[in-house]
Each structure stands twice: as structure tokens, then as C-alpha cells.
Amino acid sequence: MSKIQDIPDQLPPEAIAYPSTYADDQRLHDLLSRFRASDRMHRIEAPDYEPFWLVTHHADILAIEKDSARFINAPRQGLLSLSQQTAMLRMANGADPAQFMRNVAGMDGQEHKDYREITQSYFTPKGLAGLLRDIEGLAAHYIDEMAAEGGECDFAKVAMSYPLRVIMQMLGVPPEHEPLMLRMTQQTLTSQDPDLRHADGPAAVLFEAFGLFASIVAERRARPGDDLASVIANARLNGEHLPDREILGYFFVVATAGHDTTSYALTGGILALLENPDELERLRADPKLLPNAVEEILRWTSPIKHFCRTATEDCELFGHSVRKGDILVLSYPSANRDETVFDEPFRFSVTRKPNRHLAFGTGPHVCLGQFLARFELVALLKEFISRTDRVEISGTPTRVEGTFVGGVKHLPLRYVMGSVG
Template sequence: MQVPQDIANAIVDPRAYADGKRVDDAFTWLRREAPLAKVQPDRYHPFWAVTRHADILAVERQNELFHNGDDFVTLATVEAKEKVLQITGGSPHMVRTLVHMDNPDHHNYRHLTQGWFMPPNLRQLEARIRELARGFIDRMAAYGGRCDFARDVAFLYPLRVVMEVIGVPELDEPRMLRLTQELFGNADPELSRTGSAEIDDKARIAAIQATFVDFMIYFNAMTEDRRKHPRNDLASVIANGAIKGQPLGHLEAMSYYIIAATAGHDTTSATTSGALWALAERPDQFAKLKADPSLIPALVEEAIRWVTPVKHFMRAATQDTELAGEKIASGDWLMLAYPSGNRDEAAFENPFAFDVGRAPNRQLAFGYGAHVCLGQHLARMEMRILWEELLPRLHSVELDGEPKNSVSNFVCGPKTVPIRFRMH
């Protein structure tokens, strides 16, 4: 079916994700009229938009059939692709994280740190994370009834947790936050390195490359330090790690740090601030939660579904195949549209309602299968602990101005959530 061009353009437009409704409307139309559709937005090569929950899972389950590493793993215009290929000498990847790998590399590199992010190890961190959560809630209380929950609390608490796990000193946290926002907010004039939304794609790629270089300079120094003085932190694992007896390649090691130091906190921050935004607009849901704190784990899952901070990943078909009755050719590019899957009427009852008691909740914001988010257990634990500490103290909350989302078609969430509140 021919997809209207305005629909195709909406699902790649960073401003549509900031707006929320525009991209929701586009995905709703696609799920209903063309759930697996080949689209060609202006300035892009054609790709398949995978918009249904079941079809996204079908792709995620078949890692040999749909590869991460063969093509660009996030949306890129024709112009941006040309610039990246020029920078890298032919590779679609400026960095090489777990997201960019297929097996056997994906399995081997993931195994290196997997133990750090599993529940038995995380239980040892719980007391410290709770201490940090209380500290940030005390800071919120000290604002005296008004604050920007995103900037004053939600950005900073997961940042502190993840930087402690990695081994980054507190003094360097503002630098890590700025570089993360430059990376994921590269289309947002308030967050990007260039300070403008009007730059061309080649200049944007050059700005992203400069941000990567800053990260690599920082983590290169950290690697040298941890090789001489290893500690009980993630940086020491990466710095001294080996795959089949060989040290990690420089690009792979730097990329490992970068994904831990960016995705490790930004997505949790977005989900936390999005949850409070939703509760501030829905006093009935806030009251329900206050009356029954056992709903906190369900709140966390619903917030993850509601915000879906990672908007997409791309896959490339390794051979001719069929999906949802459509013939996919070898080499075809597919967009896994997570916000669409998380609003799929076939998978969720009343998907456009924020429901703190939603059960079951098969949200797919962490991905699925071999590439499921490595930090999912840590993220859930951070959010659960924050709500366990905040809810008993938070008497009431309402918006104190207009919240705004960042402008991005890849990782996007609230960048400002002004609130008025009363603490017990």
C-alpha cells in the first residue's frame, strides 16, 4: 500500500517525537492501514516501518535473519550516511557498541560485563542506590515546593548511579551529562553541540563525531589508569577485559564506555521524569498509587511503556524472507518502531491511557531477545527505589508550566518538567 508522504515524513521527524501527538497519529494510521509498510521519507533511502508489537518481536527473535551490524543501526538521511561512510572509510558505524554487533562478537562482548548487570550483583548496590535516592529527594524538598523535576532530580539521580557503577568521579558528572545530551539531542537546538536546529546533516554528523572524540579522550585516560590501578568498577572490567585471550580493540573498548555512560542513565532519566509528568496530570492515578504502594513495580513498567525513550533501532535483512505477509528482500532496511509497538491496540487494552495498575504489561521498550537492554534490571531497580522513597513524602504534585520533550527521533524524553508540589 502507498503510504502518504506526510505519514512517512512524520515517523522520521525529530520534532514529531517532541510533539508526541503527531508521531502517535502517524503510527496509529500505519498500524491500522499498513502495519508493515515500505516508506521513503524525504531525504531517506526506503525502509520498512515495522509498527505492530507482534511484528517487532518477530524481528527481534531472529538475530541471524535480521542483523544489526550490516547497515546503519539508527535512522540516517542519505546525506548523513554519505558523511559517516566518508569519516569511517566505509563502515556504517562511528562507534561499535553491543547495539552495532551481531554474533559471535555480540555474545562475547556482552558476556564481558553481563554479570555486573544481573540481579545478584545489583542486590549488593541496593543500599547505596537507596541512599542516593534519599539524597536527591532531600534536595527536591529543599527547593521549597517548586522545581524542574527533569533537570533538578530525574537527570541527576540515574547519572550518579551509573557513574558510580562505571567509576567516573562525581566532579565529572556534569561533563558526562552534557556530552550525553549533545549526542542524543543533536537535533535539538537547546541540547546540541551546534546550538542550532538549522544545520545540514553533514554538519550534524561532524558535531556527533566531535562528541565521540571528547568521550574517547576521557575514557582513554580512564583506561590507562585502570590498567595500572584496577578497582571494583565497570571501567576496570572494560580496561582489562579480553575476548578469546585478546584485549578489547580500542574502538570497541571506547564504545563500551560510551554506551554505558550515555544510554545507562539518559533513558532512565527520561522514564522517571515522564512518569511524574503523567502523574501530575492525573490526580486519580497519583491517589491510586499513594493508596497502594505495592503498585510501584507496575508504575515503573507503565512509565517505561508510556515514555519508550528509545524510539527505534534499525535492522537489515540477511536474506529474502517474508514478514507479516510482505516479501522482504536481502539487504532491506527495517525500522523497529518501539513507541508504536507500545501503543498497539492488539497488545494493550486502552493503550493511550496511563494506568499505574496495568497488568499484564508486555512493553517492549527494552527490546527483546539477544539484544534486550543489558541495563534493564538496574534501570528498573533505580526507578523502583526512587518511587519507594518519594511517594511516602510527596503529598501532592501538579504541573507548574508546560513540560517539553527533547527533539530527537532516536532517544527522546522530557527535557523540562516544571512542577509545584507539597512534601509531608
């Protein structure tokens, strides 16, 4: 068993499974750097978790994600503690939770390809082209709201509201349902955080959301429109509508992944620019750098902290014996600071090229919404840098306690808006 050396005042290896580790970016990356320096892969045994393999190197994660026959997404996408698994079974009344919801991220092989193709053309640059003006309009609207706050705000509210409205507009869901969608996201994807989780777990909000999704499906089947909800509701495989649990899962993954990760990229990106004022000024002086800056923000923030793969056979992997059924945890923050891939990986640079980050993953399961996220980030950052004259951090930024999805959850700012806009 490989094990990194424990050093006083540093986190032990098993801390990689602790939600609190992810609330301290410096200590997280110190730990991940130690992993990368000591071995290709690490067997982790943490209290309340099944043992798992931690994969921290960029090249190794690439290899595993592209080998989708030996390393599959089912039956788990994220690392769950034994306590969380028990709670999910209780929520599902003792049945496999997949009996009431399955999503495309948890499918493999031809089934995954078939379900992905239902909306894939909608999320290509060509498919999104007609929405660019709407996205830019929403970006301007939320910077207007920031301006109306009178010079101080928690930027996390802007960052959370904007991509949520974008994806709800794409789905054709009215704004009055956004609070429910936000609660659903926070109480599932970031449910380990004490500020975001519900004391009774995600059951109540999930069933409330599923009720909304079911009503949307019925409405779009009766009166189809040109929105994304109509595409999903009326999709057919082998001549039949999607089963209920797959429909619910599709709505769930689009509604949650469609905004949460982009929100954390925005808060983390603005924080990085303010902590690196020379880079912010470089961006202000040359807005054509925005697409390049977005790639660096995605590398720097890595909103998805990991995905899991499960081995389908016994194999030798990076010098270790992996058994069928073993869990592999792919660490994206680690891959995106890999010293063998990135020059000065702990330096934030809006001019970094090349930038082969893995914030969206790769292989068959590469993020479906990657182009939407890029469009949203460019639009909001363009408004932000062009309409603010001076910005400073006015309080202590705080981060999500969570091993799956997260980033900066509070970012207090003080600012002066420009004379135009």
C-alpha cells in the same frame, strides 16, 4: 507499496522520520495508530533518508528481534538521515566511523554474545543487589535537592542527574566528569534536538570523552578495582584485551544508555502520574504497586523510539517483499500501544497486568541495563511519592525532537514537601 491515507491536519506517513514529530506525543501516536490500522508494514520514503520499512505491530517486532540471523543490528542501530551520515563520515575523516568506535549494540551473532557476556553478570538482579542501598541513597539525595529548591523546579534536572550519578558511580568515574558525560549523551543520542545538539556536531565531545575513557582504561589496568570500569578495561577475549575501538564503544554505550533512557522514563512517568491523579493517589495509598507502576511507565514513555535491523537475505515478510540490505525500523512506541496486545492502550494504569511492553526490546539484544533501570525507577518514585504532599505542573512540559531516544526534556513543577524527610 503500502500507504496510509493522508487526512487533512494529520501528519503524512514520511513524518515518522522527522525529529519534530516526536516532540508532540499526541500527533505521534495518532500517526502510529493510523499505521497499525492500515497494514502490517509500511515502506517509507522521506526526504534525506534512504527508503525503509516501518514495523509497528507488537507481534511483528517480536518476530524480527528473535530472528537475529535474518535481521541483524549491523551496520546501523538507529535511523540516520543522509545528511547525518555525511557528517559522521566527515567526523571520521572519510573513514567508516566504526574504525574508531564499535559498541556491543552494533554487533551480531557470537561476537555480540561474547562482548555482552563481559558485563552481563554485573547487570543481573544478583549482580546489582549490592548496589541497591547506594541507589536508594542517591534517590533520597536527589529528592533532598528537589526539596532544597523551595517548592519549584524543573524535574527534568533531577531526572537527568540521578541515573547519571548512578552509572558514573558504578563505573568509578568522579562527579567532576559528569558534565562531559551528559554533553556526550545529549550531543549524540539526542543530537537532532536544536536545544541539545552542538552546532559543530558530536566530534568534539566524542573525542574529549574518548580521551577520558582511554585514561580510565590505563588507570584500571594499572590498578584494577571492583568497579564496572575495571571489568571492561581488563576484559579479555581469546587471551587479549579488547581492541581500542571496542573498549571506547563499550564505555560509550554503558555511559550513555545507562542514564538517558531512565531519565526520560522518570520525567514521562511523573508527568503521566500528574495527568492521571487517580493513579497517583492509588500509588500513594499502596506503594507495593511501585514495581507494577514502573512497568506501566516504561510502556507509556518508551524512551527508545526505535532500533533498526538490516535484512541479510531476500524474504517475504508480513505480505511484503523485503530485499537483502533493506532497513527495517522497529517502532517501540507503536508496539507499546498495540490494541491487539494491550487493553485500553491509551489509558495509563499503575495496576495494568499483564504488561508485555517492549520498552527494553527482546531477543538477543534485549537491554542489558533493564534491571538497573527498574531498580532506579522504583527507588526514585518511592522517595517522590512518600515525600511530596502536593505536586502540580507549573508550566508547559516540552519533549525532545529526536527519532531515536527521547521524552520529556522540561517538566516545571510546583510542590509542597511532606513534614517527614
